[in-house]
Amino acid sequence: MASTMTRTIFFEDLFVGQTFRSAAIEMTAEEIIRFARDNDPQFFHVDAEAAKESLFGGLVASGWQTASLTLRLILTESGMTFSGGVVGAEARVAWKGPVRPGDRLHVEGEITKTVASRSRPDRGFASFRATTFNQKGTAVQTIEATMLVFRDPARNDDQKRRS
Amino acid sequence: MASTMTRTIFFEDLFVGQTFRSAAIEMTAEEIIRFARDNDPQFFHVDAEAAKESLFGGLVASGWQTASLTLRLILTESGMTFSGGVVGAEARVAWKGPVRPGDRLHVEGEITKTVASRSRPDRGFASFRATTFNQKGTAVQTIEATMLVFRDPARNDDQKRRS
Numbered sequence: 001m002a003s004t005m006t007r008t009i010f011f012e013d014l015f016v017g018q019t020f021r022s023a024a025i026e027m028t029a030e031e032i033i034r035f036a037r038d039n040d041p042q043f044f045h046v047d048a049e050a051a052k053e054s055l056f057g058g059l060v061a062s063g064w065q066t067a068s069l070t071l072r073l074i075l076t077e078s079g080m081t082f083s084g085g086v087v088g089a090e091a092r093v094a095w096k097g098p099v100r101p102g103d104r105l106h107v108e109g110e111i112t113k114t115v116a117s118r119s120r121p122d123r124g125f126a127s128f129r130a131t132t133f134n135q136k137g138t139a140v141q142t143i144e145a146t147m148l149v150f151r152d153p154a155r156n157d158d159q160k161r162r163s
Numbered sequence: 164m165a166s167t168m169t170r171t172i173f174f175e176d177l178f179v180g181q182t183f184r185s186a187a188i189e190m191t192a193e194e195i196i197r198f199a200r201d202n203d204p205q206f207f208h209v210d211a212e213a214a215k216e217s218l219f220g221g222l223v224a225s226g227w228q229t230a231s232l233t234l235r236l237i238l239t240e241s242g243m244t245f246s247g248g249v250v251g252a253e254a255r256v257a258w259k260g261p262v263r264p265g266d267r268l269h270v271e272g273e274i275t276k277t278v279a280s281r282s283r284p285d286r287g288f289a290s291f292r293a294t295t296f297n298q299k300g301t302a303v304q305t306i307e308a309t310m311l312v313f314r315d316p317a318r319n320d321d322q323k324r325r326s
Contacts, residue, residue: 031201038198039231042238042248054248055311063251064234068202068227075205085205085217087258088226094253148218 009080010152011114011124018111020080020128022073024135027061029101035065048101061099066141067091070132073107084150089125091145097138104135112144123150172243173315174277174287181274183243183291185236187298190224192264198228211264224262229304230254233295236270247313252288254308260301267298275307286313 029048036045040062044054051059075086109130116124126149132141192211199208203225207217214222238249272293279287289312295304
């Protein structure tokens with residue numbers, strides 16, 4: 001379960017096997033259309049009426065919107081706050097099923113790897129695997145990603161002494 | 164070079180080794196901030212002043228914005244029109260460098276695999292590898308993706324007779 005309190009997370013707080021779970025956010029038709037008009041203007045993402053004739057049978061969210069929402073859920077709705085922000089290095093995304101207006105999405109995931117940067121002592125790379133579920137418990141997307149995460153400046157001296 | 168005429172592309176028009184190149188689109192500060200407010204509200208994506216203190220030294224686009232723009236460039240600015248739309252199945256994205264306000268991005272890529280659907284004779288899957296470049300010729304992103312593409316209904320009878 002997501003913590004009700006937000007905790008500031010640094011690279012040294014992450015460990016392999018650590019799990020996380022976000023709160024759920026609803027995807028509205030308005031948000032689907034707004035995203036798609038700017039970023040992925042295909043008819044099944046922008047026109048609810050025309051989308052009925054598509055292979056989806058109705059309006060669906062762009063896969064890129066689901067991908068960015070997944071990261072947003074992890075960064076802002078999982079009880080973790082990453083100081084200094086998180087920067088994506090790479091991501092592998094698989095879209096498993098449609099996201100439709102009114103779907104409520106949440107993310108469940110696990111840290112799979114942590115690697116301290118050799119050249120920059122203030123940061124490291126953390127990899128995770130996460131699945132995005134709708135309100136029926138159906139997996140709509142999986143993602144494996146690696147992101148740059150900063151270390152805690154206040155703990156840096158300790159880190160150096162230990163290593 | 165991108166064709167000046169748009170050509171409707173179906174699955175049977177794609178072949179391994181086929182290359183494409185899109186026209187360039189400028190990424191503005193306004194677009195970077197608008198995307199990020201909705202989808203990736205980290206300070207280096209939404210606040211030009213605060214972003215100066217980030218590892219980027221200034222405002223940069225969300226990686227998801229670059230990824231979706233890349234697909235949009237392929238779908239709308241490469242001289243190809245995909246009838247019935249294109250649906251992403253999976254994608255592997257690597258972010259190589261920052262995209263800053265005023266950068267003009269274009270995409271160069273190649274079809275790497277085509278697989279006809281066994282269960283659905285009206286479609287197939289095409290994989291491609293593409294690099295997104297800025298106006299200096301720097302690769303800011305690479306992507307390998309697989310997408311569902313429809314066959315030409317008008318050619319379906321021929322396809323069936325040949326196979």
